[in-house]
Structure formats: structure tokens, C-alpha cells
Amino acid sequence: MHSRQQILSLYKSLMKESNKFSSYNYRNYALRRIRDAFRENMNLTDNNQITKIVKDGYRNLEIIKRQVLIGDLYKSDKLVIENVKLLA
Amino acid sequence: MHKCVFKLKGFYSLVNNRNCSQLSSIRLLSTDLRFSIKDEVCEGRPLYLDAQATTPLDPRVLDCMLPYLTSFYGNPHSRTHAYGWESEHAVEKARMQVANLIGADPKEIVFTSGATESNNISIKGVARFYSGKKKHVITTQTEHKCVLDSCRALEGEGFKVTYLPVNQNGLISLENLEKAITPETSLVSIMTVNNEIGVKQPVAEIGRICKSKKVFFHTDAAQAVGKIPIDVNSMNIDLMSISGHKIYGPKGVGALYVRRRPRVRIEALQSGGGQERGLRSGTVPTPLVVGMGEACDIAISDMEYDHKWMEKLSKRLMDQIFEKLSHVIRNGDPVHSYPGCINLSFAYVEGESLLMALKDVALSSGSACTSASLEPSYVLRAIGADEDLAHSSIRFGIGRFTTIDEVDYTAQKCIHHVTRLREMSPLWEMVQEGVDLKTIQWSQH
Known part of the structure; x- marks a missing residue:
């Protein structure tokens, strides 16, 4: 059984870590995917299912942490669209 | 080049004939001569909108691949030690993941180096195995080059090949297919989703026809697997080619589905150690295969989510372009198509010059294999597109990692440059004047 607080803190750490992706596309995808997944599963009541999904969330959190590191090691230049935003 | 000069001369003589030389000076005045493409190119890497060529x-x-590129380097075919066993276990898990995605049995999956190899093995392999009785x-006509080239090779060996034409929407006619099948036919090969125009062929119906006529059915599903639901049993598919790098997996790996019941027999192309049931000898690349397995696993859980995203973005892109530009034609059937692939022809604009102007967006006019040549795409010619429209086509490939901002930026740039290039074009001006270009007799050709 997971408390509301536990799940909220998982959400927060997932978003926080995803924000660190240096790649524009990976970062935006991760933020969008996490937000949509939590919204989609907001009304789940089956405890077994919730436990499974939360476990998946923690697994993904570890993946994101590692991939952010790798992304930082092999950075590329910023995309055109990021620079346009900086100018605007 | 010569042709162009003649065309221009033809245009001027025509303009003079029509006593409207005034018109061309108006055009000259209204064209912004100070325009330089260099001023417009922004700093930074281009956006990626070529998801049909490859995906990131x-x-x-x-994350799944890295352990097999570092610690677990065993040969999956080594049966005598733990290094081999752990790799073999990983390969078998990946085989199951690929099989789950298409509703197959893991034993029916053969790992290859990509969809091109899978296509080669299925077409040449099946045709050659049954060549005693069926030739x-x-x-x-709209298949990928590797299928057409494999068929060309078979023709050299004395096989007869029928290249079915497609309708204007890019779909084949099932009647034509039924008529083309003879008792001599051993294999029908039709792709699921076209790589250039995104058209979805009626695979289930084709499978049914092939089954009733007892002909093997191969489909090149490189652009379809993981993006649209596919079930090899309900669709009666006997052989299917899958590519790793089109589904956000690594390059250099693919898979071939070969039905076991009823068994499809294949003459292997490559001789060697007999890996993959002898159909594709050579050590299986564990890290790549593991990556492809994971990519399939993600596709199972995210297919619906990704598909909704593609639909949203492609609608957004097309709405913006069609709202601001006239004379834009979408190539291929708008309904029976995969939304992540949009092929548009911008009339009176030369596709290559538009691609050059759109330097900060990575786009293509067609397949990556033929993007080096300036010839118009054979797929567009097969669907009956006029020569000029075939020259002015651009393919927008939307993927899992494409954002709304990228689509808006692309649409905006595209509208801007099409308008600019049209303003420079004498043909566009004549169209605005109401001249039907088809009726013009160009003086020299």
C-alpha cells in the first residue's frame, strides 16, 4: 500500500530528474510521458496494480538518473528551436 | 541544366507573345532581391523530422543494452560456460519480446542484421526453395528498393516476377492481386506501411487471399511494427521483416518472422555455423538484440499512447500548412495511412530548393536510400503523380520524441519558404493569372 504522499514524491523526483536531460527531445518526451502516465492512472483502485506501477516508476527513475549522466557525457549542440527561444 | 535554359527561353517568348512583358517586370519588382538564405539560418542543430529514415x-x-556492451560479453552460442549462458538467456528473452509484439511464437523469430536482410532472405530464400515447381x-511497384532488387535478382535466375501497379491513393487492388496469382506462384510480397507515403496496405485481406490460394505471404513491416497493431495469425502473415532502428532501437539489427505451422521453408543465403536454425548463420549480436527486444517491449505498452501523439501532431502540421497555402497535395490515401508519415507536394515549388531553404529542419523528399539522386521518387510516379508534383514532394516524419514546438516551427518555416519560392516562380505567377499550365506548348523542349 502506497500513501498519496509517497506517490507524489515519486512524481516529483521523476519530473526533477527528467528535467536534467540535456537532450531537448528526451527531456520533453520524459516530462510529457510521466505527466500523462500519472494522470492516466490517477483513479486506479486495485492495490496490486498500483504496487506494480509504482515499482515500475521507481525502476524508470533509476533509468532516467543513469541516462541523464550518459547524456551529459556525450552532449551535442543545442537545437535551433532552443536557441530561438533564448532570443525571444 | 540545358532543359532549364530552354524552358526559360520558352517562357520569355511566351510572355512576349502574350504581350504581357509588363507582368514580368512587376514580378521582378515584387521579389525581394536582398533575400539571403544565410540571414535566415539560425544557430544550432536542425530539428529532426525524418522518422521514416531512422529514429533516435x-x-x-x-539502458538495457549497456550491460551487454560492457560486463556481459559472452557469445550467446557458447554452451560451456556462464558467459555464454547469460548472453543466451538475454537473447531468448529478447526473442520473446519481439514475438509478443506481433503475436508470434518465439521459435518463429530469426534475428538478422536489419529489414533489408530479412527481405532478402524471405524473397530469395522462399523462391529458391520452391523453385522446382513454382517460379x-x-x-x-511501390515496395522498398531491397524488395524490388531482390526480385530483379530472381528474374536473372529465370523467375517470373509480377510488379502489381497501385491505385492513385497508393493502395493495391485486391482484384488485381487475385488475378495475378497463378498455380506457379510461390510468394506474394507486399509491404505493410509504405516508407515514402505512409500508406497502409490491407494486409489482413491480402493474407486471406494468399491463404485461400495456398501462396506464401511475406510483408515488409519495417515501418509498421511497433506503430500499428499487427498480429501474424489473424492477418495470415507467413513471413515478416522487422527493423530495429525504426522502432527506437539500435541500428544493425532486425528480425524475420517465419511461420512454423504450416511450415515455410527457406533456402539460407549465408553459410556458416548454423545459428538461428541455420537460416541466418553468424553470431547473434547480443547487445543489439537486447535493445531491439526492449524497444518491442516499450512498443507493446506505448503503442496506443504514441499513436495518439502522432495523430495530434500530424493533424496540427497539416492544419497549419493547408490553412496558409493553396495548391498543396497530400500523396497517398489520407485514411488508410500511418499518421507519422506525411508526404506533401507543394505545387510550383521545386522540392530540392525547399529542402535547401529548410536547412534547420532535417527532412527528406523520399526514401533515405535514394536521397542522393535528384530523380523523382518511383513511388510517387507509381501512384500517378505528375512529374512536376513528384519533383516537389517532401516527407514529414513524426516520431515519439517530436514536440509540438518542433511541428509549429517546421510548419511556419515551410509556409514562409514555399510562399517566398512561389513569388519567384514565373509558373506560379501564370497560375495566379489564370493560365492553365497544361495547355502551354513550350516552344523548345
Whole structure:
């Protein structure tokens, strides 16, 4: 059984870590995917299912942490669209 | 080049004949001569909108692959030690993941180096194995080059090949297919989703026809697997080619589905150690295969989610372009198509010059294999597009990692440059004047 607080803190750490992706596309995808997944599963009541999904969330959190590191090691230049935003 | 000069001369003589030399000076005045493409190019890497050529590796996929690129380096075929066993276990898990995605049995999956190899093995392998009694193969004119080239090779060996034409919407006619099948036919090969125009062929119906006529059905599903639901049993598919790098997996790996019941027999192309049931000898690349397995696993859980995203973005892109520009034609059937692939022809604009102007967006006019040549795409010619429209086509490929901002930026740039290039074009001006270009007799050709 997971408390509301536990799940909220998982959400927060997932978003926080995803924000660190240096790649524009990976970062935006991760933020969008996490937000949509939590919204989609907001009304789940089956405890077994919730436990499974939360476990998946923690697994993904570890993946994101590692991939952010790798992304930082092999950075590329910023995309055109990021620079346009900086100018605007 | 020569042709162009003649065309221009023709244009001027025509303009003079029509006593409207005034018109061309108006055009000259209204064209912004100070325009320089260099001023417009922004700093930074281009946006990627070419998802049909290849897709970026999903970070989740890379995360699964890395252990097999570092610590677990055993040969999956080594049966005498733990290094081999752990690799073999990983390969078998990946085989199951690929099989789950298409509703197959893991034993029916053969790992290859990509969809090109899978296509080669299925077409040449099946045709050659059954060549004693049957020497006829059917395919379509809009297939990928590797299918057409494999068929060409078979023709050299004395096989008869029927290249089915397609309708204007890019779909084949099932009647034509039924008529083309003879008792001599051993294989029908028709792709699921076209790589250039995104058209979805009626695979289930084709499978049914092939089954009733007892002909093997191969489909090149490189652009379809993981993006649209596919079930090899309900669709009666006997052989299917899958590519790793089109589904956010690594390059250099693919798979071939070969039905076991009723068994499809294949003459292997490559001789060697007999890996993959002898159909594809050579050590299986564990890290790549593991990555492809994970990519398939993600596709199972995210297919619906990704598909909704593609629909949203492609609608957004097309709405913006069609709202601001006239004379834009979408190539291929608008309904029976995969939304992530949009092929548009901008009339009176030369596709290559538009691609050059759109330097900060990575786009293509067609397949990556033929993007080096300036010839118009054979797929567009097969669907009956006029020569000029075939020259002015651009393919927009939307993927899992494409954002709304990228689509808006692309649409905006595209509208801007099409308008600019049209303003420079004498043909566009004549169209605005109400001249039907088809009726013009160009003086020199």
C-alpha cells in the first residue's frame, strides 16, 4: 500500500530528474510521458496494480538518473528551436 | 541544366507573345532581391523530422543494452560456460519480446542484421526453395528498393516476377492481386506501411487471399511494427521483416518472422555455423538484440499512447500548412495511412530548393536510400503523380520524441519558404493569372 504522499514524491523526483536531460527531445518526451502516465492512472483502485506501477516508476527513475549522466557525457549542440527561444 | 535554359527561353517568348512583358517586370519588382538564405539560418542543430529514415535510440533501450556492451560479453552460442549462458538467456528473452509484439511464437523469430536482410532472405530464400515447381513471385511497384532488387535478382535466375501497379491513393487492388496469382506462384510480397507515403496496405485481406490460394505471404513491416497493431495469425502473415532502428532501437539489427505451422521453408543465403536454425548463420549480436527486444517491449505498452501523439501532431502540421497555402497535395490515401508519415507536394515549388531553404529542419523528399539522386521518387510516379508534383514532394516524419514546438516551427518555416519560392516562380505567377499550365506548348523542349 502506497500513501498519496509517497506517490507524489515519486512524481516529483521523476519530473526533477527528467528535467536534467540535456537532450531537448528526451527531456520533453520524459516530462510529457510521466505527466500523462500519472494522470492516466490517477483513479486506479486495485492495490496490486498500483504496487506494480509504482515499482515500475521507481525502476524508470533509476533509468532516467543513469541516462541523464550518459547524456551529459556525450552532449551535442543545442537545437535551433532552443536557441530561438533564448532570443525571444 | 540545358532543359532549364530552354524552358526559360520558352517562357520569355511566351510572355512576349502574350504581350504581357509588363507582368514580368512587376514580378521582378515584387521579389525581394536582398533575400539571403544565410540571414535566415539560425544557430544550432536542425530539428529532426525524418522518422521514416531512422529514429533516435530510446534512453530506456540504451539502458538495457549497456550491460551487454560492457560486463556481459559472452557469445550467446557458447554452451560451456556462464558467459555464454547469460548472453543466451538475454537473447531468448529478447526473442520473446519481439514475438509478443506481433503475436508470434518465439521459435518463429530469426534475428538478422536489419529489414533489408530479412527481405532478402524471405524473397530469395522462399523462391529458391520452391523453385522446382513454382517460379513466379508477386510484388508491388511501390515496395522498398531491397524488395524490388531482390526480385530483379530472381528474374536473372529465370523467375517470373509480377510488379502489381497501385491505385492513385497508393493502395493495391485486391482484384488485381487475385488475378495475378497463378498455380506457379510461390510468394506474394507486399509491404505493410509504405516508407515514402505512409500508406497502409490491407494486409489482413491480402493474407486471406494468399491463404485461400495456398501462396506464401511475406510483408515488409519495417515501418509498421511497433506503430500499428499487427498480429501474424489473424492477418495470415507467413513471413515478416522487422527493423530495429525504426522502432527506437539500435541500428544493425532486425528480425524475420517465419511461420512454423504450416511450415515455410527457406533456402539460407549465408553459410556458416548454423545459428538461428541455420537460416541466418553468424553470431547473434547480443547487445543489439537486447535493445531491439526492449524497444518491442516499450512498443507493446506505448503503442496506443504514441499513436495518439502522432495523430495530434500530424493533424496540427497539416492544419497549419493547408490553412496558409493553396495548391498543396497530400500523396497517398489520407485514411488508410500511418499518421507519422506525411508526404506533401507543394505545387510550383521545386522540392530540392525547399529542402535547401529548410536547412534547420532535417527532412527528406523520399526514401533515405535514394536521397542522393535528384530523380523523382518511383513511388510517387507509381501512384500517378505528375512529374512536376513528384519533383516537389517532401516527407514529414513524426516520431515519439517530436514536440509540438518542433511541428509549429517546421510548419511556419515551410509556409514562409514555399510562399517566398512561389513569388519567384514565373509558373506560379501564370497560375495566379489564370493560365492553365497544361495547355502551354513550350516552344523548345
